[in-house]
Amino acid sequence: DAEITQSPRHKITETGRQVTLACHQTWNHNNMFWYRQDLGHGLRLIHYSYGVHDTNKGEVSDGYSVSRSNTEDLPLTLESAASSQTSVYFCASRLAKNTEAFFGQGTRLTVV
Amino acid sequence: DQQVKQNSPSLSVQEGRISILNCDYTNSMFDYFLWYKKYPAEGPTFLISISSIKDKNEDGRFTVFLNKSAKHLSLHIVPSQPGDSAVYFCAARGNNAGNMLTFGGGTRLMVKP
Numbered sequence: 001d002a003e004i005t006q007s008p009r010h011k012i013t014e015t016g017r018q019v020t021l022a023c024h025q026t027w028n029h030n031n032m033f034w035y036r037q038d039l040g041h042g043l044r045l046i047h048y049s050y051g052v053h054d055t056n057k058g059e060v061s062d063g064y065s066v067s068r069s070n071t072e073d074l075p076l077t078l079e080s081a082a083s084s085q086t087s088v089y090f091c092a093s094r095l096a097k098n099t100e101a102f103f104g105q106g107t108r109l110t111v112v
Numbered sequence: 113d114q115q116v117k118q119n120s121p122s123l124s125v126q127e128g129r130i131s132i133l134n135c136d137y138t139n140s141m142f143d144y145f146l147w148y149k150k151y152p153a154e155g156p157t158f159l160i161s162i163s164s165i166k167d168k169n170e171d172g173r174f175t176v177f178l179n180k181s182a183k184h185l186s187l188h189i190v191p192s193q194p195g196d197s198a199v200y201f202c203a204a205r206g207n208n209a210g211n212m213l214t215f216g217g218g219t220r221l222m223v224k225p
Contacts, residue, residue, distance in 0.1 A: 004155075035215075042118075042201055043156070043215040058212075090155055097211035100146065103155030 003027075006091050006104035013111055019078045021107050023091030031094045032074040033101065034058075034066060036087040043090065049074055081111045115139045116204050118216035125223050131189040133219050135202030138183060142204035146213070147176060147187050150199045159200070160187070192223045 004025040013019050023032065030051045035043040045058030047066040055066050063085060065077045078085055088108050094101040117136045125131045135145075143164040148156035162169040162176045162185065169176050175188045189196055202216040 040217055042217040045212060100158045101213060105155045
């Protein structure tokens with residue numbers, strides 16, 4: 001079955017370290033997204049991509065970057081991790097702009 | 113400023129009764145609305161949606177109502193079951209080039225046996 005997977009599921013890192021969260025989908029979806037979930041804020045969009053080599057900033061993009069070298073993967077990089085980036089991160093994908101999005105299981109990141 | 117708001121962070125309902133989850137939005141450009149359900153340690157899963165040209169959409173025990181003039185939508189679950197206990201997110205999609213989803217803060221539903 002096609003799916004979307006995130007790794008790692010849990011990560012603890014130190015302030016100032018560079019961290020990369022992986023997202024891989026096997027649906028051949030063009031659109032991919034990264035969200036963070038924080039109490040009281042719901043899901044907030046970090047970055048998104050509509051296809052290979054396309055990346056766009058979302059609502060809370062500061063301190064994050066993404067790259068899209070192929071259709072299947074959209075890794076999220078925290079250039080210099082900060083405690084404010086402790087959160088649960090969700091990757092999502094959708095076939096096209098007018099279709100529903102499917103989410104991965106999430107990565108819980110703790111920055112100490 | 114949050115464009116999609118779920119003003120009730122939690123809701124407790126008895127099994128068999130109706131659960132009503134509410135969502136308000138401010139952006140009149142939103143033309144499609146979705147509800148996602150999330151269990152602990154899992155990603156959100158799509159539940160039901162409604163286009164802005166409709167005022168009601170039903171799927172089994174789940175019905176979504178849209179009141180465009182009030183910029184309000186609600187999700188009704190009848191009858192509620194313990195397995196419905198989860199966090200429910202309302203999301204809205206804009207009628208723009210990006211068609212991005214904007215999410216509310218979520219409502220935690222607890223259905224008591």
